[in-house]
Amino acid sequence: MKVVYLNTQSAIAQSQSDNATLYHLISEHEPALRRFIRVRARANAPEVEDILQEMYTKLFSLDELAQKVEARQDTFRSFLFTVVTNLIIDRERRAKVRDHDAHEPFSDTLYSTWNNEPEKCAGIAEKLIEIENVLENINPHHKSAFVLCRVEGKAYREISDILGVSVSTVEKYISAALMAIRNKVQD
Amino acid sequence: MATALNQHSINKRASDYVVRLYSGELTAKEESEILAWCDAKAAHQAAFDDALLVWESSAHIAPHIGWRQKLEKRFYRMRYLAASIVVASFCFLLITHHNAPDQSIDNSELANNYSTAIGEVSNVGLSDGSTITLNTDTRINIKFSEAHRELWLEQGEAFFDIAKDRSRPFLIHTANKTVRVVGTKFNIKLSQAGFDIAVEEGTVAIEEKAEPNTDKPAKDDTQVLLEAGAVASFNDTSALIAKQSVDSVVKAQSWRTGYLRFDEERLEKVITSFNRYRSKKIVISQEIADLRISGVFKLSDGDAILTALEATLPVEIKKENEKVKLVKK
Numbered sequence: 001m002k003v004v005y006l007n008t009q010s011a012i013a014q015s016q017s018d019n020a021t022l023y024h025l026i027s028e029h030e031p032a033l034r035r036f037i038r039v040r041a042r043a044n045a046p047e048v049e050d051i052l053q054e055m056y057t058k059l060f061s062l063d064e065l066a067q068k069v070e071a072r073q074d075t076f077r078s079f080l081f082t083v084v085t086n087l088i089i090d091r092e093r094r095a096k097v098r099d100h101d102a103h104e105p106f107s108d109t110l111y112s113t114w115n116n117e118p119e120k121c122a123g124i125a126e127k128l129i130e131i132e133n134v135l136e137n138i139n140p141h142h143k144s145a146f147v148l149c150r151v152e153g154k155a156y157r158e159i160s161d162i163l164g165v166s167v168s169t170v171e172k173y174i175s176a177a178l179m180a181i182r183n184k185v186q187d
Numbered sequence: 188m189a190t191a192l193n194q195h196s197i198n199k200r201a202s203d204y205v206v207r208l209y210s211g212e213l214t215a216k217e218e219s220e221i222l223a224w225c226d227a228k229a230a231h232q233a234a235f236d237d238a239l240l241v242w243e244s245s246a247h248i249a250p251h252i253g254w255r256q257k258l259e260k261r262f263y264r265m266r267y268l269a270a271s272i273v274v275a276s277f278c279f280l281l282i283t284h285h286n287a288p289d290q291s292i293d294n295s296e297l298a299n300n301y302s303t304a305i306g307e308v309s310n311v312g313l314s315d316g317s318t319i320t321l322n323t324d325t326r327i328n329i330k331f332s333e334a335h336r337e338l339w340l341e342q343g344e345a346f347f348d349i350a351k352d353r354s355r356p357f358l359i360h361t362a363n364k365t366v367r368v369v370g371t372k373f374n375i376k377l378s379q380a381g382f383d384i385a386v387e388e389g390t391v392a393i394e395e396k397a398e399p400n401t402d403k404p405a406k407d408d409t410q411v412l413l414e415a416g417a418v419a420s421f422n423d424t425s426a427l428i429a430k431q432s433v434d435s436v437v438k439a440q441s442w443r444t445g446y447l448r449f450d451e452e453r454l455e456k457v458i459t460s461f462n463r464y465r466s467k468k469i470v471i472s473q474e475i476a477d478l479r480i481s482g483v484f485k486l487s488d489g490d491a492i493l494t495a496l497e498a499t500l501p502v503e504i505k506k507e508n509e510k511v512k513l514v515k516k
Contacts, residue, residue, distance in 0.1 A: 024390065032211050035218050039208055040239070042222075076353055077211055085243060128248050131241075150245040155354060156210055161333070171206050179202040182241045 026059065029080050036081060041088045054087050055080070078153055127185065134184045138177055145170050146177035194234075200224070201234035205242050302326040303343070306464045308445060308486065316350035317357065320443045322376075323464045323486075331355075344376035346443050360396060363423055367392040373413075374440050381422035385436045386413045393421060447484050454478040454500070458513070461492055469493070471513040475502055 030052065037048045135143045141163070148159045149170075156174075160167045204221045207213055213221075225232045303309050303321045311319045313329065315336060321327065325343025329336075336357040349357045351370025359366040359375065361382050366375065371389025375382050384391070393411045411426055413419055416436055419428040441448040449457050455476035462468045464486050478500050484492050493504050493511065505512040 029211075032213070035213050035215075036208065036211065039213065039218055039221055081209065081211055082246070089243070127244070131245055131248055146245075147248075150242070151248050153246075158354065171203075171210065175199070175202040175206040178205065178238060178241055178245075179198050181245070182198060182202065182237055185241065 023056075025076070026056070026080065029077055032077075033080060033084055037084060037088065040085065041091070051084065051087055051091070055084055058083060058087065078155060130185050131181050134181045135177065138180045139173075141165075142173045142177040142180070145173035149174050194230075197230055197234045198238070201231070201238040204235060205238040209242065299329045300326070301329070305466045306486070308442065313350075315352055315355070318348045320346040320348075322346075322442055340375055340377060340382075342377060344374070344442075346372070346374045346440055348372045363396055364421055365394050365396045367394060374436075378420070378422075381420070383418070383420045384413065385418045385431075385439055386415050387433060387436050387440070388415050390414050393419075393426070441483070442486065445486050447486060448482075449484075450481050451479045452481070454480055454496075467509070467511060469511045469513055472515060475500070475513065475515050478502075 033052065033055070034048050037043050037051050041047070041051065043051060135146065144163060145159055148154045148162065149156070154162070156167050156170045159170045163170065163173075165173075204224070207217055208221070221235075225235050301309075301311050301319075301321060303323060303325050305324045307321075307323060309321050311321065311327075313319065313336075314331070317336070319327065319338070322344040325345055326341040327345060328339040328341060331337070334355065336352070336355050337360065338358070339360045347357075347359065347368075349368050349370050349372070353369055357368050357370075359368075361375070361377060363381065366384065368389065368391045371391055372387040373389075373391055374385045374387070376384075384393070391413050393413065394409070411419075411428070413428065416431055416433045417428060418431050418436065418439075419426055421427075438448060447457075447460055449460075453476065455471060457480055458469050458471050461484075480496070480500065482495065484495065493513075496502055496513065497504055501516045502513050503516045505514065
């Protein structure tokens with residue numbers, strides 16, 4: 001297609017415009033990400049900016065980010081939340097700000113999943129099997145919602161379409177499943 | 188017992204909060220509510236942290252084959268049920284609200300056609316929250332699926348106010364191009380050779396029309412991105428793009444409000460615009476084609492434009508059976 005630009009409409013090269021579009025796509029989620037970081041990491045304003053900056057660095061260091069974004073467009077938002085969550089967990093591990101005494105039991109083993117420490121894999125696998133067992137025995141609606149969300153990575157709205165219930169009901173189902181796991185798997 | 192109950196309600200609230208947090212749509216009010224709750228008691232913060240932990244680690248559960256099958260079976264049943272309800276309610280809508288303006292429809296798996304008669308401007312509200320305004324003598328076809336929201340602009344002009352849904356891009360197909368958007372406002376008017384597009388808000392991408400029945404774009408994968416304020420004209424092989432202010436783009440879409448607005452416009456162009464809304468066309472003689480006119484005209488007023496022209500310009504109206512002639516006085 002022959003394209004003629006009459007005036008100032010940016011005639012940027014395709015690769016640059018790819019990055020610009022990508023940046024635009026990501027920055028659209030910034031307000032939500034900021035709020036998420038404030039609550040999830042109890043971060044103050046400069047820390048929030050740090051984490052966002054890290055996120056951009058991380059994203060743009062990925063090979064062929066554009067293709068990745070295209071491929072997972074359906075879960076792009078939750079992908080961003082996952083990236084940020086992992087960055088926060090890394091920071092927490094580095095800074096050791098967590099209060100170890102309060103919740104020793106399942107935290108250290110599970111958080112190390114992201115670092116693939118082989119000696120801890122057995123412990124993690126055990127916990128995950130426990131979670132699966134709990135899911136087998138709870139209300140099937142709660143289980144479906146939870147699995148779709150956490151395993152399949154679907155957004156609440158998509159789950160609401162699939163299960164044919166409202167988004168707030170989806171949230172209730174997921175929360176109920178989360179609590180059931182929390183109650184059975186603790187310690 | 189009292190403490191167990193208490194712990195139960197704390198855990199429940201912690202779970203609810205984590206689920207809200209990961210919705211990605213936390214409001215400012217919820218943010219301060221959660222932070223205040225966590226700060227109130229050490230037990231609250233501990234419960235919240237535990238819920239986060241369960242949440243974040245559960246991403247590592249392997250998709251269980253047995254689950255998948257059971258889940259999928261359920262979905263298909265659900266979907267079947269949902270589809271029947273949709274069909275039923277759609278038939279009902281067709282019977283009760285045929286061609287009514289501002290109708291709202293559910294259309295998960297169905298194709299829908301909408302059209303306007305000459306002189307009619309009509310709004311169509313879609314199940315995803317998008318609104319399409321059809322200008323005179325326009326025909327569209329809509330089909331929503333899980334992966335895409337698709338619309339075929341078959342004839343005429345429409346203004347699109349597309350609701351944001353990153354997971355389901357909105358594709359608008361014209362004869363030879365596809366316009367891809369996520370959430371934005373813009374106008375498309377089909378022309379003889381292609382179409383004109385004006386972007387009021389957000390960004391739109393125009394690409395070659397994909398081959399039917401494939402997800403892949405056509406082999407010429409040039410994509411043209413237009414931002415708010417851009418006005419462009421596309422035909423089969425080329426694109427002409429100009430940047431205007433968002434304000435002027437908005438003004439150009441005054442038809443949506445039932446008015447046409449002109450600013451020192453050539454009479455010939457004004458009449459061409461009006462004729463799109465008239466079944467009884469106005470014909471002007473060449474000698475008055477270059478006269479200039481400004482003003483706001485109501486579309487539904489029929490012959491009010493003629494009265495206005497006669498009053499302000501040196502022209503005379505001759506009404507005939509099939510058309511209205513405008514000549515020099």
